[in-house]
Amino acid sequence: xxxxxxxxxxxxxxxxxxVDMQDQTALALQEDxxxxxxTTGCHGVIIDITGxxxxxxxxxxxxxSIASISRVLDAETVVVGMRPAVAITLVELGLSLDGIRTAxxxxxxxxxxxxxxxxxxxxxxxxxxxxxxxxxxxx
Amino acid sequence: MGLTAEESSRLAALLDTNxxxxxxxxxxxxxxxxxxxxxxxxxxxxxxxxxxxxVEALRSADFDLTAGGSGSLRAALVDLSRSRARQGFSASETxxxxxxxxxxxxDVVDVRSADPQVLGDLIAAGLMIDDLGLFTFENYAKTRxxxxxxxAEQLLELATPVVKLWEGVVAIPLVGTLDSARAQVVMExxxxxxxxTSSPYAIIDITGxxxxxxQVAQHILKTxxxxxxxxxxxxxxGIRPQIAQTIVALGIEFGDIATKATLADALRHALRMIEAxxxxxxx
Numbered sequence: 001x002x003x004x005x006x007x008x009x010x011x012x013x014x015x016x017x018x019v020d021m022q023d024q025t026a027l028a029l030q031e032d033x034x035x036x037x038x039t040t041g042c043h044g045v046i047i048d049i050t051g052x053x054x055x056x057x058x059x060x061x062x063x064x065s066i067a068s069i070s071r072v073l074d075a076e077t078v079v080v081g082m083r084p085a086v087a088i089t090l091v092e093l094g095l096s097l098d099g100i101r102t103a104x105x106x107x108x109x110x111x112x113x114x115x116x117x118x119x120x121x122x123x124x125x126x127x128x129x130x131x132x133x134x135x136x137x138x139x
Numbered sequence: 140m141g142l143t144a145e146e147s148s149r150l151a152a153l154l155d156t157n158x159x160x161x162x163x164x165x166x167x168x169x170x171x172x173x174x175x176x177x178x179x180x181x182x183x184x185x186x187x188x189x190x191x192x193x194v195e196a197l198r199s200a201d202f203d204l205t206a207g208g209s210g211s212l213r214a215a216l217v218d219l220s221r222s223r224a225r226q227g228f229s230a231s232e233t234x235x236x237x238x239x240x241x242x243x244x245x246d247v248v249d250v251r252s253a254d255p256q257v258l259g260d261l262i263a264a265g266l267m268i269d270d271l272g273l274f275t276f277e278n279y280a281k282t283r284x285x286x287x288x289x290x291a292e293q294l295l296e297l298a299t300p301v302v303k304l305w306e307g308v309v310a311i312p313l314v315g316t317l318d319s320a321r322a323q324v325v326m327e328x329x330x331x332x333x334x335x336t337s338s339p340y341a342i343i344d345i346t347g348x349x350x351x352x353x354q355v356a357q358h359i360l361k362t363x364x365x366x367x368x369x370x371x372x373x374x375x376x377g378i379r380p381q382i383a384q385t386i387v388a389l390g391i392e393f394g395d396i397a398t399k400a401t402l403a404d405a406l407r408h409a410l411r412m413i414e415a416x417x418x419x420x421x422x
Contacts, residue, residue, distance in 0.1 A: 080370065084330030087365035102370035104337050109370070115416055 004029045006036050012044040012113055013037065013075075014106070018051040026062045030069060037073045044113035045070045048106055050081035060095050067100045076116050078102065080109040142202045146263045151197035153260070154190065157247045162186050164246045168239035173232055185236070188215055193240075193271075204270055213274070220275045224282035233279045237272045241265055299325050301332040308340045308409045309333065310402065312377075314347030322358035329362060333371045340409040341366055344402050346377030356391040363396050372412070374398070376405035 001024050007014040013036055019025065033045065047063065049055065067077040080103045090096070103109035142150075154161060166183045173182070189212075196202055196209035203209065216237070223233040244264060248257060299321070304310045311329050315321075329341055343359060345351065363373040376399040378386070386393075399405040 078370075082369045084327055084334060084365070084369070087330060087368045088326060088361075090368055091361050091365045096364075097368060102368055104334060104339060104370045108337060108339060111416075112370075 001025065001028065003032070006032050008036070008040055008042065009110075011042055011117070012046055012110060013040065013042045014046050014048065016048040016051065021052075021059055021062060026058075030062070030066055033066060034069050034073065037070060037075050043075050043117060044110075045075050045077045046106060046109045046113070047077065047079045048081045049079060049086070050083070052086065053083070055082070055086045055090060057093075057095060060090070060097055063097060063100055071099075076101070076113055078109040078112055080104065080106050142197075142263055142267060146260055147197045147202040149260055150264050150267075151194050153244075153248070153264075154194050154197070158190065161240075161243050161247055162190055165190075165239050165243040168242055169236050172235045172239075173228070176228070182236075185219060189219065189237075189240075192216075202267070204274060212271075216271060216275050217278050220278035221282045224279050224286065230276065230279060234272050234276055237268060237275050241268050295321060295324055299328050301328050303332075303336055303338070304342065304406055305410065307338045307413055308342065308406060309336060309338045310342040310344055310406075312344040312347060312402075316350070317348060317355045317358055319354075319358070322355070322362075326358070326362045326365060330365060330369060333366060333369060339371050340412065341371055341373045342402060342405040342409065343373055343375050344377040344405070345375065345382070346379070346402070348382075351382050351385055351391075353389055353391060356386065356389070356393075360393070360396075372397075374405040374408055376400070376402045 001022075002019045004015060004017055004019065004025065006029075007016075013033065015029065015033065017029075021029075036042070037045070045066070047066065049059075049063075052059065063077075063079055070077045078101045079097065082102060101112060103112050162183065166179060166186045169182050169186065170177075170179050192209075192212040192215040196204075196212040199209065204213065219236060220233055223236070241264075244261065248261060250258070250261070253261075299311065299313075301309055301311045309329070309332050311325060311332075313325065317325070329343070332338070333341055343362065345359070348355065359375065363375075366373045374397045375393065378398060378400065397405075397408060399408055
């Protein structure tokens with residue numbers, strides 16, 4: 001059975017899908033990814049689908065469930081590199097990738113994750129400040 | 140082709156012996172009907188080519204326009220009809236080049252004093268010329284259809300340029316009516332440009348679209364959704380007052396898609412978004 005490699009780049013796990021996804025491959029990928037997120041403590045997952053000519057409901061569901069699993073493990077998922085023809089087919093079929101963020105390429109995907117991460121830590125700082133001032137500043 | 144071997148060889152001989160007189164009279168008829176749009180010398184050359192090809196075809200064992208022996212005649216006729224079609228001559232102006240041979244034949248042969256065999260040959264020749272004419276006419280129509288198809292394709296290409304406005308922002312100014320075929324081209328072009336330039340923002344400017352009905356809106360919405368699936372955001376600009384009214388009257392919902400009055404506003408919006416994301420990253 002073919003396995004999809006999971007690469008770690010800094011705080012991000014990169015999955016580049018180059019093979020046709022079968023049930024077994026998809027399940028193995030989900031397990032591998034969940035394991036790696038836990039062991040590496042990464043907060044971002046980028047799934048590159050440049051190599052996919054066809055995205056059907058099966059692949060769509062797989063992407064959705066990977067995103068859900070990652071979210072439970074506190075990692076943000078970005079799907080990158082969707083081809084125009086694939087996007088058009090998805091729209092014509094009325095399929096939507098709910099709950100999945102997308103970017104044009106890996107570079108923009110990494111930027112998106114970095115931004116999301118920065119925004120999160122901003123909120124965190126803000127909370128701390130508010131806590132600090134909260135009791136004295138507000139009546 | 141109802142031409143027997145004897146008939147075709149007699150015809151070939153008739154055409155050959157009177158070659159000069161025939162082509163002269165033939166060329167005169169054609170020149171008159173084209174009213175000087177092609178020079179007599181040029182027409183004479185074409186007529187000579189045709190004459191040669193016809194004689195050659197008639198000499199081959201059994202004359203048939205679809206058979207191998209008349210390959211060069213077919214080629215000559217196709218050439219003729221193609222060049223006429225491309226030069227913008229009308230159908231009858233093209234057909235007359237072939238049919239003028241009939242008149243030229245009647246001029247050469249004295250019909251009243253001719254013996255029955257010659258008359259029979261003339262009728263056979265007439266039928267043959269009719270077939271040649273039909274063949275020419277068919278090719279003329281085919282060439283015209285090709286021309287029209289080419290032009291439609293060129294128009295489609297011309298009408299949908301995708302321009303890069305800024306680093307990370309592309310725009311597609313739509314001009315003219317959007318039908319399904321064009322919408323498909325627009326959609327593909329835009330999405331491909333997004334990938335090629337890795338621009339996360341696209342502006343669809345509909346200033347030049349005369350009317351927006353539910354179908355056009357549907358096409359635009361599909362494009363926006365497809366771009367979103369790929370990770371790019373679309374802004375719709377150039378909505379004229381009447382169109383805004385139509386959109387509302389038709390109950391079309393653009394949802395959370397950003398709409399701006401002018402292309403400038405849309406560009407400003409896109410730049411602001413880019414700036415915001417840059418700030419978010421540097422923090």
